[in-house]
Amino acid sequence: MIRIEGIKKSFGKSEVLKDINLQLKRGQCIGLIGPNACGKTTLIKSILSMVLPNDGTIYFDQKSIAGDETYKNKIGYMPQIGRYPENMSIIQVIDMIKSIRQFDGQTDEELWDAFGLEQAKHKKMRTLSGGTTQKVSATLAFLFSPDVLILDEPTAGLDPLASEILREKIIMERQKGKLILITSHLLNELDDLLTDVIYMQDGKIVFFKTTDELMAMSGHGRISKAIGHYIKSAAV
Amino acid sequence: MNKITNFIITDIIKNKIIIIYTVILALFSWSVLSLEDNMAKAMLSLLNIILLAVPLMAVIFSTIYMYNSSEFIELLVSQPIKRKTIWLSHFAGLSISLSIAFILGIGLPIVVYSPDAAGFSILLMGLFITPIFIAIAMLCSILARDKARGIGIAIMVWLFLSLIYDGIVLYLMFQFADYPIEKPMVIMSALNPIDLARIMVLLKVDVSALMGYTGAIFKQIFGSQIGWIISMGLLLIWIVTPMWISLLKFKNKDL
Numbered sequence: 001m002i003r004i005e006g007i008k009k010s011f012g013k014s015e016v017l018k019d020i021n022l023q024l025k026r027g028q029c030i031g032l033i034g035p036n037a038c039g040k041t042t043l044i045k046s047i048l049s050m051v052l053p054n055d056g057t058i059y060f061d062q063k064s065i066a067g068d069e070t071y072k073n074k075i076g077y078m079p080q081i082g083r084y085p086e087n088m089s090i091i092q093v094i095d096m097i098k099s100i101r102q103f104d105g106q107t108d109e110e111l112w113d114a115f116g117l118e119q120a121k122h123k124k125m126r127t128l129s130g131g132t133t134q135k136v137s138a139t140l141a142f143l144f145s146p147d148v149l150i151l152d153e154p155t156a157g158l159d160p161l162a163s164e165i166l167r168e169k170i171i172m173e174r175q176k177g178k179l180i181l182i183t184s185h186l187l188n189e190l191d192d193l194l195t196d197v198i199y200m201q202d203g204k205i206v207f208f209k210t211t212d213e214l215m216a217m218s219g220h221g222r223i224s225k226a227i228g229h230y231i232k233s234a235a236v
Numbered sequence: 237m238n239k240i241t242n243f244i245i246t247d248i249i250k251n252k253i254i255i256i257y258t259v260i261l262a263l264f265s266w267s268v269l270s271l272e273d274n275m276a277k278a279m280l281s282l283l284n285i286i287l288l289a290v291p292l293m294a295v296i297f298s299t300i301y302m303y304n305s306s307e308f309i310e311l312l313v314s315q316p317i318k319r320k321t322i323w324l325s326h327f328a329g330l331s332i333s334l335s336i337a338f339i340l341g342i343g344l345p346i347v348v349y350s351p352d353a354a355g356f357s358i359l360l361m362g363l364f365i366t367p368i369f370i371a372i373a374m375l376c377s378i379l380a381r382d383k384a385r386g387i388g389i390a391i392m393v394w395l396f397l398s399l400i401y402d403g404i405v406l407y408l409m410f411q412f413a414d415y416p417i418e419k420p421m422v423i424m425s426a427l428n429p430i431d432l433a434r435i436m437v438l439l440k441v442d443v444s445a446l447m448g449y450t451g452a453i454f455k456q457i458f459g460s461q462i463g464w465i466i467s468m469g470l471l472l473i474w475i476v477t478p479m480w481i482s483l484l485k486f487k488n489k490d491l
Contacts, residue, residue, distance in 0.1 A: 011490070045490075045491070048313075048314050049313075050310070050313050050314060050490070050491045051490040051491065052488060052489075052490060069316050069317060069318050069319075070316055071316070072314070072315060072316035073316045077314045079310075079314070083306075083307035083310055083311070084307055084308075084311060085247075085305070085307055085308040085311075086304075086307070087247070087250070093311075096239075096243060097311075097315060099239055100239055100240070100312070100315060100317060101315060101316065
C-alpha cells in the first residue's frame, strides 16, 4: 500500500533519514520505534509530504505521491503535537476540516462521543490542555474512516482512560484490515496492538520484523522485552 | 480554495485591528475631504497618507497574520489540499479583506466628495498597493522562520520603498543636476511601486505643471495611453513576482 524507496532527508548538515526503504501493507499494524531524534517523525511527515525528501520516492497504491495530494484522502494523521488555529473552537476546527475534505460517506464520530468532546465543543483551541488537544487530533484522524492511520505518539498526554479508549479504537480499526502506523516511546502500551515492528536508529532502519518473529527469536512473550533483547544482542 | 479564503476573511474581519484600520482611514479621509476647500490639495494630503499608511498596514498586518497562521497552514498541509491552494487562498483572503477595509475607509468618502478621475485613480492605486505589500509580506514570512526577523525584514522593505528610495533618487538628482537625467529619473520612479502610484495619481490631479520640466516629461511618458498600460503592467509585476517566489518557496518548505 505504501512503498518507500531510497528516501533521504537532511536538515542543514544533519542527515535525518539515510536511505530508507520500506513496504507497508494493508492489515499491518506497525510500531515505529526508536530513540529520540532517530527520524521517526520526519519519516511520517515525509509520507504526508509535509517534509519533502531530498532523494527517493514514496508510492501510495503504486502511485508516486510527489505533486499529488488526493492520496491524503485515504490517510488519517494524528500529529505528535497538534497545532491548531488558536481562535477557533473545537467544533469549528472539526467542521472546517469536514467541509474542506468534502467527504461523502458517514463520518466516524465514535471517538468524539467516547472522549466526551461534545460538552467542550465551544471551547477555544488555545484554552485546551495538551490532553484535550490530543483528543481532538485523534478524533480528526479517525473521522473520515481512512484506509491508513498514521499516529505519532498517540497516547502522549492522554489520561489512562482516554488512552484505553484510543487503544480499543485502534484494535477495532486494525480488525477492519487497515494499515496502521504508530510511533511510541512507551513500548508496553503497544504490546497487544502490533503485528510488525520497525526499529529505527540514527536515520536508518535497524530491523523490520513481525512481532511473532521477534518473540520467537528472543524467547520473550512481550514485545517490549523482545525488542530490548534484540537491541542488546545486536549491539554485542 | 474558496472555502479556505472565506474562512480567512471571516477570521480577519473578526479581528479588531482591521476594524480600527478601517475607522482610522475613514476618519482621516472624511476630515481631509470635508475640511479642505481646494479639492486638489485635499487629494494630495489624502494621497500622501495613503501611500504611507496603506503599505505599512498591509505589510505588517499580513506578515504577522502569516506567522500566526502557521498552525492552520500545518493542519491544512496534512489534509488533501494542494499547497498552491493553501498559499493562494491566504493571499486572496488577505487581499480581499484589506481591500474591503480600504474601500470602506477611503473609497466611500472619495465617491461622495470627489467622484472624478483623480478620486478613482487614488482608489485604484490603493487597490494595487494593498496586494503588492501583502505579496511582499508573504515573501518575508517565508524567507525567515523567526517571527521577529520576518517582521523586521518586512518593515525594512517598507522603509526602503517609501522613504529611502526617494532619498536616493533625490540625491542622484542633485548630483547629476547638470546632465539630462529625466529619462533615468522616469525609469527609477517607475521601478518603485509607491512612487509609480504617486505619479499616476498626480497626473490625474493635474498639478504636474507644478513639478517643472521633469513633471512635463512624466506627463509625456506616463500620461499617454501606453504609459498608463505600462504602469499597470509594472504594478502587476510587483504583485506577481513576490507572490510567485513565495509560492515556490512554500511548495518546497518542510513543515
